[in-house]
Amino acid sequence: MRTLVILMVLMVTICAQTQQTTPILSRIEIEASNSEKMMQLATLYEVRAVNGNVMEIIIPSVHIKEAEEIAGSTAKIIEKDIHEQISKERLDEYPTYQQVQDQMKAWEDAYPQFVKLEQYGSSTSGYPLLALKVTDNVNEDENEPSVLLTAATHGDELITVKVMLAIMKRVIEGNGAIQEITELVNNREIWFIPVVSPDGYTRRQRYVGWTDPNRDYPWPQDPQHKSIPCIQGLRDLFTQHNFDASVDYHASGRMYMYPWAYTKQSPSKTQDFDIIAKGMAKYNGYIYGQISKVIYVAQGSSCDYYHWRHKTTSLAVEVGRSKVPHGAEIDRVVAENIDAALFFIEKAPK
Ligand SMILES: [Zn+2]
The missing domain is CATH 3.40.630.10 (Zn peptidases)
Incomplete structure (x- = not known):
């Protein structure tokens, strides 16, 4: 069976009790064993992009364990904090x-x-x-x-x-x-x-x-x-x-x-x-x-x-x-x- 690689962008708040704190975003790579599991993950979380057999999804950190269980494999953090990159996108063209x-x-x-x-x-x-x-x-x-x-x-x-x-x-x-x-x-x-x-x-x-x-x-x-x-x-x-x-x-x-x-x-x-x-x-x-x-x-x-x-x-x-x-x-x-x-x-x- 074809192996699918899923990239997950994790939303990790600095402290779980203070949910309004600016989140640290991390990118991890996780392997799913088949497309059925990929579909299951897509049902539960936001799909940000799909490129061939790589799917990028955004997931709050409290759901990581659940997602890992579905994916059936260990997750590897490959990029710890991508918040910086995301916040650089220009916002002045949009109203507050x-x-x-x-x-x-x-x-x-x-x-x-x-x-x-x-x-x-x-x-x-x-x-x-x-x-x-x-x-x-x-x-x-x-x-x-x-x-x-x-x-x-x-x-x-x-x-x-x-x-x-x-x-x-x-x-x-x-x-x-x-x-x-x-x-x-x-x-x-x-x-x-x-x-x-x-x-x-x-x-x-x-x-x-x-x-x-x-x-x-x-x-x-x-x-x-x-x-x-x-x-x-x-x-x-x-x-x-x-x-x-x-x-x-x-x-x-x-x-x-x-x-x-x-x-x-x-x-x-x-x-x-x-x-x-x-x-x-x-x-x-x-x-x-x-x-x-x-x-x-x-x-x-x-x-x-x-x-x-x-x-x-x-x-x-x-x-x-x-x-x-x-x-x-x-x-x-x-x-x-x-x-x-x-x-x-x-x-x-x-
Ligand atoms: Zn939407």
Whole structure:
């Protein structure tokens, strides 16, 4: 049987009790004995890259032992601290969470007739969880199809915040000026959450403590699952407003995806999902399909949860080719995602 080499980037906090301390990242090499074990690891942890028979995954240090048991081999640390290298990536092209909040407030102040800022909870570290509602008669709960767009569930996927802010800007500034957008604002309740996980976004981390927010939703084999505050707040918001459709923005991979992630079986609404995903992909050439088939099996994701628990149309997007692109690449990824999002807002909640 072919031997697979797996590179694991370990997130090791200086002290397990102080989880908010800047993590030391280490890279270790581990051998897995077959592709089935590789798939099993991919189900549990973030896959950062796959190159031939080498898979790079990010894993909190508390899970190392578990991963080693699955891999069936001893792990070897080959690079002890790569935090330095990661933190050198430029950040000045991305807004801070404070700037995101300021922008949302500025839109509400400028357009109070159809823009409303709502705090739906607080994160583990105490950051406000904020959503922006955009619709005509924004202070009423009208009987219009509702749609939720979310980004930065994974705090290290910075490009998703740029994409979401650009979609928001297009909708807000287009209302009253562009007929198609005015009709959307008049006939939809559109909710935007540019940063689902402020704790992750402010630290540029996928994880909150030891929790992956997009593995933190209940799913059929863990229906009573308790979520961390940023996910529980979102679940409550969803229940409160009974959204008809939702799309969760991630990076990267250039993919539109729909349930299920937890199994390779397909939901009965597959054809409907496929029509929406295909329609979005027409704007940018992204590939599309069922999550467990186009990426890998994953348990406890937002996409599965909303369709499973609320029977709604739920999609996940992997935008661009990088979590933190630079320069013109940022503008390109943003531009290729706006019309596709407008298509989703119009078609998905029907
Ligand atoms: Zn993600």
